[in-house]
Amino acid sequence: MLIGEVARRSGVSARMLRHYDALGLVRPTGRTVGGYREYSAADIRRIFHVESLRSLGLSLKQIGRALKDPDFTPTALVGDLIEWAEDRLARERELLARLRAIDASAPAGWQDVLRVVELMRELDSGGAARRQQAVLAQPADVPVPAEVLAGAVLAEADPYVAGALRWALARAGDDGVAALAAGAHDPDVDVRRRAMLALAGMPGAPGATAVLAAALGDADTTVRRQAALALGRHGTAATAPAAVPVLVDMVVEGANDVDAAEVLGALSGDPECAHRITTALAEELAAPAADSATRIRLTQALVEIGGAAARETLRGLTGDPDPAVALVATALLGVLPDDTPPQGPRG
Incomplete structure (x- = not known):
């Protein structure tokens, strides 16, 4: 088969076929009387082998080595090709992101x-x-x-x-x-x-x-913790209360506890949420594992919450067995505004 027909059937240009011949990749096994290249069926199969390897990203030099050396193993080379392809894709993705x-x-x-x-x-x-x-x-x-x-x-x-x-x-x-x-x-x-x-x-x-x-x-x-602080400060009435357990844990752990207590105080503007917060703080105060420093932080957080429930909890803590907690509760109770509604005249 002459070079023109091979080019038409294989999709490889005549110029590229001549280049393959010059490199020794695919050399036609015959020549016509007039000196034209004549390709055998085996030559054409080799052309398709070359094109298949090119489609994987191999260079012509690598293809020549792969086809020439019967002991050549593709494992390492394929691994390199994967790495090169991943790098190229990363660069293309970066370019696409920039264009967008x-x-x-x-x-x-x-x-x-x-x-x-x-x-x-x-x-x-x-x-x-x-x-x-x-x-x-x-x-x-x-x-x-x-x-x-x-x-x-x-x-x-x-x-x-x-x-x-x-x-x-x-x-x-x-x-x-x-x-x-x-x-x-x-x-x-x-x-x-x-x-x-x-x-x-x-x-x-x-x-x-x-x-x-x-x-x-x-x-x-x-x-x-970052999400809880942000959500408590800026969330909606429906979503912000979901941050309460994390914020209470921050007070317990002493991690940004002042910020957490302030956010809890802001959330307590809703009566239902205030009840939930006060209950959670009271439960942590009663936890057997709570040490003195933790219970003091929880006591201080109650002041941020305010309200009758928080005041009642503080009042109970004034007689706490831990003198430090009792002292803090007594001091804070004195500065907490009295939310008790005024009583009318009796009988």
């Missing part, structure tokens, strides 16, 4: 596109000060793609740069919630923690409350 971010910013002209690209390049910089400056230097009247900022927030380990990014993200609008929601389910616990901190700065963003509520069941204690 630029598209989401609705650029009015190439100047806007270049500005976004420059920001992305600066955020990839190895210097923390340079990354922070890139965020803070953005003009207030120039929109920054929220997806770009959200992605940078999830990846940023430097606390100062992360703070600047969260500030910029909160200012950019609600579009970054989707990226943060994905970060809230990331296998990397540090990414989930960064997502919680960023969502806490976006209290009114649609969808943020649902992400925070779901994070209350996270396996990481820090993530749960």
Whole structure:
């Protein structure tokens, strides 16, 4: 079969077939009287073998070695090809994310596109000060793609740069919630923690409350606590009470207990929630494993709650067997406003 017909049937150009011949990959076994290349059935099968290996990403040099050496084993080479393909896909995904971010910013002209690209390049910089400056230097009247900022927030380990990014993200609008929601389910616990901190700065963003509520069941204690504080401060009347058990645990453990008590106090504006909080605090006070320091923190939290139930619990603690708890309860009872309604004149 002559080269033109082989090219038509195989889909490999005549120019490429000549290149294969020059490299020794596929050399036609015959020549016509006029000196034209003539391919046998075995030659054509070899052409298809070469094309199959090319489709896997092998170079022509690697293909030549594979076809020439009968002892050549593909295991290591296939492993390398997998690694190269994964790297290439990662780069392609990064490029796609950048293009989508630029598209989401609705650029009015190439100047806007270049500005976004420059920001992305600066955020990839190895210097923390340079990354922070890139965020803070953005003009207030120039929109920054929220997806770009959200992605940078999830990846940023430097606390100062992360703070600047969260500030910029909160200012950019609600579009970054989707990226943060994905970060809230990331296998990397540090990414989930960064997502919680960023969502806490976006209290009114649609969808943020649902992400925070779901994070209350996270396996990481820090993530749960961050979510509980944010949800307690900014959640709706229907979702915020779900944070109560985690907030009470924070008081028990002494982890941001002052902040947790303040949030519990804010939630106690709802009578039903106040009853639930007071009951939970009272149960922890009565727990056999509670030491003196824990019971003092719980006693102090009751002041934030207020109300008749909290006052009654404090009154009972004034006679507590632990002198420190009794002293704290007595002192706090004196500063707690009296919510008892005035009695009318008797008989």
